[in-house]
Structure formats: C-alpha cells, structure tokens
Amino acid sequence: MPILELQNLRKYFATQKAVDDISLTIEKGQIFGLLGPNGAGKTTLIRMITGIFYPDQGEIIFDGKKFDPLNDIVHIGYMPEERGLYKKMKIGEQALYLAQLKGLSKHDATTKIKEWFTRLDMDSWWNKKVEDLSKGMSQKLQFVTTVLHNPKLIILDEPFSGLDPVNANLIKDEIYNLAKGGATIIFSTHRMEQVEEICDHIALVNKGQKMLDGTVKDIKHNYKENLFRVSFSNKLMAEHLAIHLFQVKEKNEHEVVIKLDPGYTNNDVLEYFIHKGLHIESFNEILPSLNDIFIRLVEDTPAARQFQQVTA
Template identity: 70%
Template sequence: MDLLQVAHLKKYFATQKAVDDISFSISEGQIFGLLGPNGAGKTTLIRMITGIFYPDAGTITLEGHPFDPVNDIGKIGYMPEERGLYKKMKIGEQALYLAQLKGLKKRDAIESLKTWFSRLQMDSWWNKKVEDLSKGMQQKLQFVTTVLHQPRLIILDEPFSGLDPVNSNLIKDEIFNLARNGATIIFSTHRMEQVEEICDHIILVNKGQKILDGTVQGIKQDFKEHLYKISFAGTPPQTAAPELFTVKQASSDALVIQKHPEVSNNQVLAHFLNAGSAIESFNELLPSLNDIFIRQVEGTPLARQFQTLQD
C-alpha cells in the first residue's frame, strides 16, 4: 500500500511557480529521495506535505485518507534544513516540549526520550542548554526530537549537514533501523553519494516540476550510455571493431568502450578473445546519480528566474 500519494500538487507564489503540478507516491517502509537543485521547490513541496502550507491545487493522501493537517500531524516527523532550537532552554525540557506539541503524553515522552538519549550517547545532556552544544550535537538532538513520537512518515531535509563521519554513520544506521521498523522516510538532499547509498526510490525536481521518477537502479539503467571498462592482463589489443564498439578511453592496461546498443556483451567479449587478449575484468560503467543530476539540471538557468504571475 502507498503510504503517501501526492497528485497534481501546485503552489504558486507571487513571483514563482514554486511547485507546478507534481505527482508521486511512496510505498510503506521505503526510503524516498527527493532531489533537486537549490530553489527547485523541494522545501515548498515538503511544507505542503507537513501541513505548513496549503496547496493551491492537488491532493495529498496519507495512509489512504486525504491528508488532514490538524489530526495527521502526529504521524509526521519533520526535520527542516534550517535547524532550530531555543538557545536558552534546557535540552531535556526542549525535547519534552517539542514531543508534547506533537501530542505525546508527558510520561511517555520522558520515557522514550531517555531511551533515545542513551542510544545516541546523550545521557549527560539533559540539563545542559542548547547554546552549550556544538553544531553536530544540536543535529543529533534535532534528529531525536524529529523521530521521538514514532511518526509513520519521517521527512529529513539534509540530515547529515554538519555531522562528522562517526555521527553521520550513527544517524544513517538509525534511519535504516526506522525504515526496517516500518517508518517511511523522505530524504531531501543534493548529496548524491548519500542518495545512492540510502534511497530505494528517488524523484528529481527542477523548477517546480518533476523531471525524473524511479528506483536508483532503474534510473541508472535509463541513463546508461553502454560504457564498459575492460581490464587486461597485458597491454590492451589495438584492434578496432567499429561495427561493435568505439573506444572512448585507453590506458596501459584497460579500455573504456562504448558498444552499440544492439550489440550483446558476448559479441564484444568474443571479439577480444579472438584477438587473444587476456581479460581480467569486464564491467558496465553506469552513470552516477551525480552525473545524471548534473545532466538533467544543466542547461536550465542555475538560479530560478522571477516571473510575474497573475493571482
């Protein structure tokens, strides 16, 4: 079952079509990547899903029912890109306050806060103030307050910014853990290597519109250029076979070739075997998400231009 369905969502501001007819759906337990360059409309899209903004048009369906911001708020955990905490408030009180605003009972909130604090090695923090914490520590606290009320849908906007590799891995493991326990996660970022590592499904948004939608592997297949890397035990053979492939790059012990789409791998391998070369490895070079991202976004103006819209 799809946990979240978004259909034809639109939000126009005075000078921009921030979100212009976007539809997608996320199935339960998925880690969903929401990608896009700066100003693509990701934050606006997320703000509509979290009930901060009302859409101008379109529908949001959560767990099969139309999304109702007042009652469904407890099912969603949102960690915005710009982190915010009250600087002068004690950490325990602050986390408790945010949990209670989400509808948790005080006793339950304290209990689950204690569990989370000890899991992330934050036990000694309770009576400290936020201004005493480093940026990375604040990030951890923010993460805890986001997931504390056991939301069905967790929305994380750039969750790793400012975290060192150790804490980054700690949070990453928690994200996998949450997904395994049935939570659905929307992960918004422009760090592509993390997306490849974490996400099952992604969409790419640019200028308010969805331009890509699919699984990470599927999208890579769609954008593949039939590039292969062949390494040899000795020097690569100098034989050319224009009817099968073209050589893109040659080094002392390897070739990068682009084969014609209709040619099979066996035909290529047969060519080299017939030439008597000792093949060590044969790999397909799939484009990285980073390449796909850049290719898709390139050519469009880097910053969004302001347009005049009629209200």
C-alpha cells in the first residue's frame, strides 16, 4: 500500500502557479527523490504534504486515508531546506522541545534523544547552545530532531548541503537505516548525482508540473541514446568505420564512441567489428546521467517563470 498518494494537487499564488496539477504515488519504504530546478514548486508541494499549506485543489491520501494535518502531522518528519533552530537555546532542551511538539512524552523524548546523540557522537552537546555549533554540527542536530519521533514519512529538503563528506556519509547511512526500518523518505534536491546514488524512485518537477516519474533504471533506459563506447587493442583505421550501422561520435587511435542507427542491435555491431578483424577489448553502453536528462528536459523552459502572469 502506498504511504502517500497525491491526486491532481494544485496551489496557485498571486503571481505564479506554484504547483499545477501534480499526481504522485510513493510506496512504503521507498527512498523517493523529488527533483527539480530552483523555483520548480518542490517546496510548495512539500509544504502541502506537511500540512503547512492547504492545496487549492486535489487530494492527499496519507497511509490509506484522506490526509488530516492535525493528526497525521506527528507521523511526518520534515527538515526544511532553510535550517532553523533557536540560537540561544541549549541543544538538549531544544531537541526535547521539538520532540514534545511532535507529541512525544518528556520521558520518551529524553531517552530517544540520548540514543541518537550517542549514535551520532553528539553526547557532549546537551548543554551547548546552537550558536556555539558549526554549520555542519547544527545540520546533524536538525536531522536528529527531524527523525526523533519515528515518523512514517520523512521529508528531507537538501539534507547534505553544508555537510563534509564524513558527516554526509553518516547521514546517508542513517537514511538507509530508517528506510530499512520501514520509514518512507522523500528526498528533495537539485543535486542529481546524490539522487542516482540513493533513490530507488524519482519524480522530476518543473514549472509546477511533473515532467517524469519512475525508477532511476527505467528512466535512464527510456532516455538512452544508443551510445556505445568500444575499445580495441589494434589501431583503428578509417576504413573500419562503416556508415550504415552507426554514426561515429568520437574517435581516437584505439577507441570509438558510436551511436547505433535504428533497426540494428548490439550483436550487429560486434559482428561487424569482428568481421573487420579488430580485437575488441571492451564494449559498453553509455547511459545518460540524470543530470543530462534533467537538463535536456528543462533547458527549453524559461527560467524566469515567476514573472509570468497566471491565466487561471
């Protein structure tokens, strides 16, 4: 059963259509990547899922029932892109306060906080103030306060920005652990390389609309351009490269990148090269990165969307 279903969600502001008819289904235990350029409508979409905004139109189904912000909010953990903590408050008290606002009792919250602090090497932090922490440290604290109450759905907006590689890996491992434990994670970002690594499923939004949606593997497959990199142990001659099977994209002495013409298969190419007496060392398909797909899909759209008038 999906944990979250969005049906034709719409949210219009005075100057722009922030979310314009988006439907999505997110299964339990998934790590879901919500991708899009700045101003695509990701934050507005997330704010509707977290009950901060009401949609103008459309339905949100949370865990099988119509989303009821007042009661369901305790099952959601949200880390906004712009991190926020009370600077003058002690770290332990702050975590306790935020956990209690999520409905945890004081006792439970204290136990949980101590557990997490130990796990993430934050034991000595309890009586420090946020203003004494570095940016990366407060990031860690923010992450802990987001997941402390064991939410069913965790929404992380750019969780790795500002983290060094060591701490980024630490958080990444925790995200995997949480997903293994049954939590669903929505991971909003415009950093494609992180998505490819972490997410099983992604959706790309732009201009308030969903451009595509699916598993990383499927999407790459759908957007592949039939490019292959072939390398040889003997020297490549001009007469080795025929014109009817493929087009040559790049070439040097021992290597060539080709684009297969429609109607031919990998075997046809291999057969052809073997027939020409070449010794093949490697033969790889070049799949597009999400970054390439993303740019290809987004590049034709005007960036300054916010200045367009709404005609609704």
